[in-house]
Amino acid sequence: MSTPLNKFRQAALGFVLLNAVYLVLAYWKVPSFTLTPLKAAGYLVFIMFFVGILAYFIYRGSRTLVLVLAAIYGGRILFSSYTLIAGIAHPMVPYVLPTTVIIFYCFGRALWSWP
Numbered sequence: 001m002s003t004p005l006n007k008f009r010q011a012a013l014g015f016v017l018l019n020a021v022y023l024v025l026a027y028w029k030v031p032s033f034t035l036t037p038l039k040a041a042g043y044l045v046f047i048m049f050f051v052g053i054l055a056y057f058i059y060r061g062s063r064t065l066v067l068v069l070a071a072i073y074g075g076r077i078l079f080s081s082y083t084l085i086a087g088i089a090h091p092m093v094p095y096v097l098p099t100t101v102i103i104f105y106c107f108g109r110a111l112w113s114w115p
Contacts (some may be wrong), residue, residue: 005061007110012105014061015069019051022099029092063111070107077098 005032023044027035035043057065083089108114 006063009059011110012055015058015103016051016055018103021103022096025095026092029095034110048107066107070104070111073100073104077104
């Protein structure tokens with residue numbers, strides 16, 4: 001059985017990996033970005049550095065941070081679902097919504113001992 005700290009560590013790993021997948025999908029589905037490869041790499045390094053800092057605190061078991069992030073991701077899921085149902089969603093939403101749901105699940109698993 002997983003200990004509570006192991007669940008936070010798994011949530012941190014899932015957070016980093018799924019945010020990387022999210023970024024790749026965002027760059028792929030939003031062709032309006034006129035980025036050079038160098039600029040794209042710079043943005044990717046900056047965003048992954050920020051995600052890495054958050055993941056470090058998640059990995060260490062920061063319950064408050066995970067709770068705040070879970071609330072943010074829960075709100076994102078609700079809003080994205082609403083825009084999909086209303087038909088006003090951005091074209092990339094159907095592709096990136098699953099990553100958001102899985103990140104929320106990782107946070108819920110660490111916070112509320114979901115299976």
